[in-house]
Amino acid sequence: MNVGPVTGPQRQFPSGAKYAEALQHTQLCFQHPELVGARPELTKLGLPRAISGAFASVFSLTSAVSGRRYAIKCFTRNVPDQERRYQAISARLARLNPGELSRPWNLGFEYLTDAISVGPHRYPVLKMEWAEAVTLSSWLDHNHARPSAVDRLAERFEALTRDLDALDIAHGDLQHGNLLVASDDTLRLVDYDGMFVPELAGMSGTERGHRNYQSPMRGNDDFGAELDRFSAWVIFLSLKAIASDPGLWSRLHEPSGEFLLLTEDDFKSPGSSMRLQTLLAHSDRTVSGLADQLRSLAAQPLDVLPPLALALPKQRATATTSATANAPVPPAAGGLPSWMMTGHVSPEAAPPPPQPSDAAPDGFRTRTLLDVAAAGLCPLMVIATVIICVAGFPVSPIEAGMPGFVAVALIVFARSRRAERAELRATLSKLTGELGRLDDPVKAAEKLHKERARFDAGEAKRTAALTKAQAKLTAHYQADLKEAEKRKARKERDLDRQIDGLAEELRKSLAQALTNKQSTYVRDQLGRQLISQSPPPGIGPKLASRLAAAGIRTAADFKGYRPVQNTHYNSTGAVLVLSSGRVVDVNGIGEAKAIALDVWRKRVVASVEARQPTSLGMSERQSIEEDIARRRAQLVAWRKGVEPETEALRVKARKQKEVGLERLNRENSLAGDRARQQRREFAQRATTLQQNSVLHEALSDAVETARLRLRRLSLGCYVRFLYIAR
Incomplete structure (x- = not known):
């Protein structure tokens, strides 16, 4: 069985369908002891169920050995450095100490190389503990x-x-x-x-x-x-x-x-x-x-x-x-929380709340005609009821009690017509209405406290943000200066290196120019040495004509020969190597004549090289030196321009810092104006709240007093008033 490499730019992986086909026979496709014979979760069609992703398909398998359930990830696409990554992750997770973790959040994770067989090849998989979650x-x-x-x-x-x-x-x-x-x-x-x-x-x-x-x-x-x-x-x-x-x-x-x-x-x-x-x-x-x-x-x-x-x-x-902060703040004297009593505008005197009229007595005053009538008739009605009951008149209980009911109704009616009750009810209604129109001082204080706390937190945050922004601008400015200096040093160093290298470049250019001049001279002279005019030994006109037909007329047209074995005649022949590198077989040119041609060429080359120029002409040398001088002047000019460029960067960085600081100061000034206005509003609200608190407390007391007085004008008090004037 072939075992493919784990990773590689040309690695091809099977499709999810191919893996599903292989997983129908887990006793054959796996060698890992936990996975051999494992039972895959199946679809309704009886095929291993796959959860497909971007570069892998995941299958659920239950081990036939341990009964544990695993998620097996099979790769369908190559991932760069796949083996190194998974092995490093697997090794690191395996070293985790459960005692060092807050809770066991990690699952078993193992990278298995060459774990599954699909067709003639084997591929890696990830074996992961299945999470029931x-x-x-x-x-x-x-x-x-x-x-x-x-x-x-x-x-x-x-x-x-x-x-x-x-x-x-x-x-x-x-x-x-x-x-x-x-x-x-x-x-x-x-x-x-x-x-x-x-x-x-x-x-x-x-x-x-x-x-x-x-x-x-x-x-x-x-x-x-x-x-x-x-x-x-x-x-x-x-x-x-x-x-x-x-x-x-x-x-x-x-x-x-x-x-x-x-x-x-x-x-x-x-x-x-x-x-x-x-x-x-x-x-x-x-x-x-x-x-x-x-x-x-x-x-x-x-x-x-x-x-x-x-x-x-x-x-x-x-x-x-x-x-x-959200807890209720207990009110201080006057109903205001203690935090409002310091550092704020002194509260102005609140207008006195309406009180129950001093004329409203705690009891009933002078009797009226209705009171006298009620006082006289009620006993008569009661006596009439008693007589009816004692005399045994043939009347129903309701009819017998009717005079008593009339007496009670008369007293209730007479009490309801008393002016004292009307006065107190009117006063209580007015006080209750005014109290209802006032906000609850405790809730209002809590609301103001929360708003002030949010405002203070926002101001603290704004101040911190301003400081941070200023520091950031300064740090950015310093970083820009540092980068400008680095850029200056880097450019100067690079230009100095280029200027210093011009001398070596001049030497190499002169040497290369001389080499080119000598090569041109040698090629020209070799091209003038015709084989037909001064043939080597053994090369007659006929062979010279054949050589010319093959493209070899001068010493410049070829550069040697190669011996070849002639299997037909069991002898050694030769082919000539042209200047282009191609070889030609010329009829009549055997190894001996090829050697003669090669010796002739080498003698011509030695003769030409002995006469080749050994130095450049003045104009040739001057042209190269002038080009190097132009480059030197250009590099020197560039180096002189580095400092002005750097200064321009410094100026730009300083300008950016100044513009940024000006913007921050302008924004801070506007925000400060808004904050001062908000503080004034808080102070005014605190003053109003204190006044309302005093008024609320006074109104509450007045309402309670009015209710107490109204309770004193009860039905029993009225009956006592009718008969004993108290």
């Missing part, structure tokens, strides 16, 4: 409404990225399809084809990863330990956002969409991205903060992106601070 997006379809579970998964994902970062490993294609969630809600990382391990440092990447998870700055050749950083931020933001607000899954995700919450377009055009703007404006500060960080990272090179683990403590602290 679902993809991250499928898991979220069913679990996005469980915030605590999603948040736990986010923490486990962060721990996974921390493991990769600590090991200097990058998966290369972190996305929902390569992150599987097991039944215990733990993660499994699959598809290690594009993985970076330290042993592969210096090589280029073989893929760019899923477009909806990669930075716009990632190039085709990017390959290093930082490959996963942008993808990690994308996935972590999505999980944290869904944990905070499960409704985002249905709002921002599309059914069967190849993304979680954000797509490639959101990273490329964040300003016009509805999805990103939704996350940036989210009320949860952790979500909005992560979204803002991701927006910033999308415009940065991969090698400067921060690992997700380094930014999380700050993010968690921010979330804790946010939770503290």
